[in-house]
Amino acid sequence: MAATSVPKVDGIRVDDAGFWFSTAVDEVVDVRFDGRRVWSFWLLRDSQPKSGARFTPWPNALKRFLNGVVELSIVAHVTETTLYSEELTLGEGTDRIAVVNQAGAPLGLDKTNKLMLTFDTRSAEHVAPLLDSMETVLAALKAAGIDAFVAYGSLLGAVRAGKLIGHDSDADLAYVSNFTAPVDVIRESFLVQRRVTEAGFSTYRYSGIAFRIDIVESDGTIRGLDVFGGFIAAPYGEAPAMLYVMGEVGAPFQRDWVYPLSEVTLEGRTFPAPAVPERLLEAMYGTGWKVPDPAYHFSTARTTVRRLSGWFRSTRLMRNEWERRYSHVRNTMPAGAPSDLARMVVDREGGIPPFVVDIGAGRCGDALWFARQGAKVRALDFVFVASQAVQKVVADEGVDLEIREMNLNSLRSWMGAGARLAHSSGPRVLVARHLVDSQSDPARKATWRLAEMALRGTGGRLYLEFVSGPLGGPQGRELLTPISAEDVEAELTRHGAVIVAREEIEEKVPNGEPGRPMTRMVAEWRT
Amino acid sequence: MANVESKETFRTRLVRLVGGGAVDELVKRINDLEAEVQENRNLNVRVAELVDVISELLLPIATQDQARIAAAIAKFESSL
Numbered sequence: 001m002a003a004t005s006v007p008k009v010d011g012i013r014v015d016d017a018g019f020w021f022s023t024a025v026d027e028v029v030d031v032r033f034d035g036r037r038v039w040s041f042w043l044l045r046d047s048q049p050k051s052g053a054r055f056t057p058w059p060n061a062l063k064r065f066l067n068g069v070v071e072l073s074i075v076a077h078v079t080e081t082t083l084y085s086e087e088l089t090l091g092e093g094t095d096r097i098a099v100v101n102q103a104g105a106p107l108g109l110d111k112t113n114k115l116m117l118t119f120d121t122r123s124a125e126h127v128a129p130l131l132d133s134m135e136t137v138l139a140a141l142k143a144a145g146i147d148a149f150v151a152y153g154s155l156l157g158a159v160r161a162g163k164l165i166g167h168d169s170d171a172d173l174a175y176v177s178n179f180t181a182p183v184d185v186i187r188e189s190f191l192v193q194r195r196v197t198e199a200g201f202s203t204y205r206y207s208g209i210a211f212r213i214d215i216v217e218s219d220g221t222i223r224g225l226d227v228f229g230g231f232i233a234a235p236y237g238e239a240p241a242m243l244y245v246m247g248e249v250g251a252p253f254q255r256d257w258v259y260p261l262s263e264v265t266l267e268g269r270t271f272p273a274p275a276v277p278e279r280l281l282e283a284m285y286g287t288g289w290k291v292p293d294p295a296y297h298f299s300t301a302r303t304t305v306r307r308l309s310g311w312f313r314s315t316r317l318m319r320n321e322w323e324r325r326y327s328h329v330r331n332t333m334p335a336g337a338p339s340d341l342a343r344m345v346v347d348r349e350g351g352i353p354p355f356v357v358d359i360g361a362g363r364c365g366d367a368l369w370f371a372r373q374g375a376k377v378r379a380l381d382f383v384f385v386a387s388q389a390v391q392k393v394v395a396d397e398g399v400d401l402e403i404r405e406m407n408l409n410s411l412r413s414w415m416g417a418g419a420r421l422a423h424s425s426g427p428r429v430l431v432a433r434h435l436v437d438s439q440s441d442p443a444r445k446a447t448w449r450l451a452e453m454a455l456r457g458t459g460g461r462l463y464l465e466f467v468s469g470p471l472g473g474p475q476g477r478e479l480l481t482p483i484s485a486e487d488v489e490a491e492l493t494r495h496g497a498v499i500v501a502r503e504e505i506e507e508k509v510p511n512g513e514p515g516r517p518m519t520r521m522v523a524e525w526r527t
Numbered sequence: 528m529a530n531v532e533s534k535e536t537f538r539t540r541l542v543r544l545v546g547g548g549a550v551d552e553l554v555k556r557i558n559d560l561e562a563e564v565q566e567n568r569n570l571n572v573r574v575a576e577l578v579d580v581i582s583e584l585l586l587p588i589a590t591q592d593q594a595r596i597a598a599a600i601a602k603f604e605s606s607l
Binding site: 181182183184186187190193194197198203205208306307309310311312314315404405410411412413415416417419420423 | 565575577578580584588604
């Protein structure tokens with residue numbers, strides 16, 4: 001682990017590309033701009049040999065700020081020894097570099113290299129709303145029958161110094177279930193989330209045993225607090241009882257190290273903590289948990305990752321990837337609507353259908369277009385924030401477009417949506433553009449069952465458009481996997497659908513080169 | 528990195544040379560077993576979701592009371 005003496009680092013040089021130095025010591029260092037920490041990295045772990053020295057590139061999240069003048073210092077995090085300090089010009093700018101958000105608040109990189117409002121720049125006045133929210137969420141969980149406690153970074157800060165960790169940016173809460181089998185722990189988590197929702201809170205589920213509770217703070221901002229579920233698997237044979245906590249913990253453990261809860265002080269307030277906090281901290285961060293590490297990377301055992309993923313994360317399949325895909329465009333209005341598939345719907349239906357359900361609606365370009373033409377539209381997608389720009393327009397224009405989160409990897413989610421559609425009356429059209437070419441087999445089969453629930457006996461139709469070749473898996477960096485039109489047709493037929501139209505077309509490619517084969521298909525459920 | 532890869536390739540080649548087809552077959556069996564274990568683990572969420580749907584959604588629907596059905600669906604969807 002980190003040394004407590006001054007690390008020997010020679011030949012430090014900083015330029016537009018990154019940091020150059022020579023050292024044989026792996027220690028975590030802070031990069032400070034005008035005296036304020038903006039980033040931390042490990043000298044060896046995060047560097048590579050280059051041109052006879054070690055080289056660490058600038059992290060992507062900081063690059064857009066690197067244009068101007070700054071007093072840059074590199075400081076050993078543990079001993080606070082300054083290893084380097086120079087007034088530098090980066091890029092071609094002449095103003096002082098300010099790593100701040102749009103409101104001018106100072107930002108720093110957290111341990112996952114995301115730009116955040118880290119606690120080290122926040123005053124007691126700024127931190128108070130977070131502490132209030134933690135108390136609110138703990139009380140809501142208590143009312144739902146769960147004795148939760150501060151965990152991960154919040155527990156680490158409380159035990160080390162009674163304070164939030166400077167380079168952290170959020171608070172973490174956890175609990176350990178009384179159940180010992182994953183299926184029961186998941187059912188309990190569903191129940192707890194339902195009770196918290198009934199108490200008036202918005203929630204967002206991450207996995208089978210982790211969800212977020214959104215708190216509206218006094219200034220109107222919404223803060224999400226993560227609640228990580230855990231359980232202790234019973235011992236068997238010579239294997240000890242094991243504690244598993246989302247999302248990183250798998251360690252031999254005793255229940256009386258958690259309950260009855262003890263208390264810790266955090267920023268002057270008292271919070272519940274595990275009975276023996278040190279035991280949980282060791283399970284979370286290893287034996288070196290006492291030594292501060294702002295660039296900490298979890299080294300969770302492969303078997304723990306596989307267990308937690310297998311038991312709890314199957315409903316998250318591809319969601320992170322799509323969230324990342326949409327993260328840069330979610331505030332930009334989608335262009336290109338109506339799509340050719342939307343035009344096909346209008347042609348075949350003889351006008352704008354009265355009720356359109358867009359499954360896998362993404363940024364909701366077509367959904368908004370249909371709504372603007374006077375249709376009642378329900379848009380469903382498992383990345384709700386993808387349509388953030390359209391959601392704002394909907395509120396302003398008052399069109400009949402309802403956008404909902406719906407996850408075809410989650411049986412509860414698509415069955416809930418299916419039940420609602422089956423319970424609604426009147427003719428309807430389902431549209432799914434680039435949905436079936438982005439799904440796993442189970443999710444695609446869920447799509448057929450959802451369509452059947454929504455359409456059987458209504459006279460409505462399902463319109464599909466998907467990339468149908470070349471086959472052989474995902475291509476390049478895109479998230480689509482071509483699927484054969486014959487397979488789609490066969491699956492639909494097996495699910496009771498009748499194919500009423502099928503068109504083979506070519507993907508439109510901007511530079512005019514030949515596109516991939518695509519298929520449009522229309523299906524009905526007649527009885 | 529290139530050195531590591533070429534070392535691994537060398538090691539893999541050596542193991543294959545010594546073990547013949549048995550090593551490849553064992554590696555495939557381990558991969559298959561890991562996939563099968565994950566399939567079983569995935570059933571935990573599946574069963575929990577099914578029980579939740581039955582208890583929260585299907586039982587109210589079985590009453591055939593339209594207002595109760597609509598309320599149950601709305602409550603169910605808002606709590607996911």
